[in-house]
Amino acid sequence: xxxxxxxxxxxxxxxxxxxxxxxxxxxxxxxxxxxxxxxxxxxxxxxxxxxxxxxxxxxxxxxxxxxxxxxxxxxxxxxxxxxxxxxxxxxxxxxxxxxxxxxxxxxxxxxxxxxxxxxxxxxxxxxxxxxxxxxxxxxxxxxxxxxxxxxxxxxxxxxxxxxxxxxxxxxxxxxxxxxxxxxxxxxxxxxxxxxxxxxxxxx
Amino acid sequence: xxxxxxxxxxxxxxxxxxxxxxxxxxxxxxxxxxxxxxxxxxxxxxxxxxxxxxxxxxxxxxxxxxxxxxxxxxxxxxxxxxxxxxxxxxxxxxxxxxxxxxxxxxxxxxxxxxxxxxxxxxxxxxxxxxxxxxxxxxxxxxxxxxxxxxxxxxxxxxxxxxxxxxxxxxxxxxxxxxxxxxxxxxxxxxxxxxxxxxxxxxxxxxxxxxxxxxxxxxxx
Numbered sequence: 001x002x003x004x005x006x007x008x009x010x011x012x013x014x015x016x017x018x019x020x021x022x023x024x025x026x027x028x029x030x031x032x033x034x035x036x037x038x039x040x041x042x043x044x045x046x047x048x049x050x051x052x053x054x055x056x057x058x059x060x061x062x063x064x065x066x067x068x069x070x071x072x073x074x075x076x077x078x079x080x081x082x083x084x085x086x087x088x089x090x091x092x093x094x095x096x097x098x099x100x101x102x103x104x105x106x107x108x109x110x111x112x113x114x115x116x117x118x119x120x121x122x123x124x125x126x127x128x129x130x131x132x133x134x135x136x137x138x139x140x141x142x143x144x145x146x147x148x149x150x151x152x153x154x155x156x157x158x159x160x161x162x163x164x165x166x167x168x169x170x171x172x173x174x175x176x177x178x179x180x181x182x183x184x185x186x187x188x189x190x191x192x193x194x195x196x197x198x199x200x201x202x203x
Numbered sequence: 204x205x206x207x208x209x210x211x212x213x214x215x216x217x218x219x220x221x222x223x224x225x226x227x228x229x230x231x232x233x234x235x236x237x238x239x240x241x242x243x244x245x246x247x248x249x250x251x252x253x254x255x256x257x258x259x260x261x262x263x264x265x266x267x268x269x270x271x272x273x274x275x276x277x278x279x280x281x282x283x284x285x286x287x288x289x290x291x292x293x294x295x296x297x298x299x300x301x302x303x304x305x306x307x308x309x310x311x312x313x314x315x316x317x318x319x320x321x322x323x324x325x326x327x328x329x330x331x332x333x334x335x336x337x338x339x340x341x342x343x344x345x346x347x348x349x350x351x352x353x354x355x356x357x358x359x360x361x362x363x364x365x366x367x368x369x370x371x372x373x374x375x376x377x378x379x380x381x382x383x384x385x386x387x388x389x390x391x392x393x394x395x396x397x398x399x400x401x402x403x404x405x406x407x408x409x410x411x412x413x414x415x416x417x418x419x420x421x422x423x
Contacts, residue, residue: 014215015220022224038327045282048319056317108269112284112294121377128298160293 058136078168080149087146090172102177105170109162130158135178136185148175210218245362251321254307256356263352263388270344270386277344281333285320288312324348331423340407343385343392346371346378352388372415376400379407391422 049057118135349360
């Protein structure tokens with residue numbers, strides 16, 4: 001430290017010296033802002049990759065392979081077929097829970113096109129030039145239930161496959177719910193009880 | 204005859220400079236905090252540019268497509284997932300097939316190159332998050348993503364700060380809703396009386412013993 005000359009009027013005090021350099025500690029704050037842990041060199045779902053040619057870190061399965069436990073060639077649950085024929089029975093127990101699950105799936109994945117009641121006038125069909133067939137005709141009412149599993153799994157003509165979005169168990173739930181829809185639209189009014197008819201607002 | 208070391212107004216200068224320093228520090232800190240919370244820094248409400256100007260308002264509000272049609276894994280696994288090209292094409296192979304806006308989607312379908320969407324919500328990599336547990340315990344999409352069904356271009360509704368996560372983990376009863384309302388964008392949790400919400404917290408067996416605010420819940 002230089003000796004302080006008493007005659008100088010504007011001599012720096014210790015405090016003002018400190019104040020002059022008060023911004024220095026802020027440099028440490030700035031230096032402290034590492035963000036290397038925010039973006040770590042690892043893959044998370046949907047993250048791009050510069051290693052693979054198509055830029056995807058989520059790899060599609062190698063062609064002609066399936067993941068363990070996701071497929072069995074001779075199980076109706078995964079193929080919709082038994083001995084090469086479309087399965088006639090649900091491969092699981094039919095419960096109210098299953099139908100309820102089927103309803104939520106149907107309303108999320110099918111209703112946009114097929115409509116809430118399955119008559120082919122969902123909001124997309126209503127808006128656009130898309131022609132969607134009704135699910136209420138005699139052929140579809142009598143076809144084996146495996147047919148619905150098959151259509152959802154493999155698509156049909158203009159309708160795409162929903163296999164990668166709806167797991168097999170849920171596809172069966174949708175199939176069961178479609179059956180319930182068909183029943184709901186094709187009941188002889190005479191077979192209903194008086195209470196049920198009152199609910200429908202009829203005589 | 205010692206010389207006077209400090210001038211007469213030294214005391215005043217000292218006091219003023221101490222006050223100034225304190226004010227300066229307080230000012231800088233509060234300016235930094237304000238900046239940290241401001242939309243300018245957090246990006247809340249800024250629409251993110253995307254390769255295709257996809258509109259949730261169009262598809263969710265007007266066409267009433269369920270979130271799961273496109274974000275189909277949200278109930279099953281940790282990530283909600285961004286729809287594949289195939290998902291868009293299940294409709295757009297038939298409708299709006301000539302729209303120039305959809306050219307990148309059609310290109311992607313032909314070449315197999317994915318459409319590169321820009322992330323809107325992005326947690327730091329040292330935070331673990333899981334969609335399925337929140338959806339299964341009656342936390343609606345809107346509680347975290349806001350009214351995305353009203354957005355033409357997607358923008359963040361939350362800066363995703365730790366304090367925000369903890370706020371709900373401390374008091375889930377403020378945000379809980381019945382499970383079948385999770386995908387309902389218009390539902391407000393406050394519409395349900397607090398007693399019923401507390402009952403839901405119990406019914407869904409959400410731990411209220413503070414386990415949800417332990418560091419290892421999110422930093423694992």
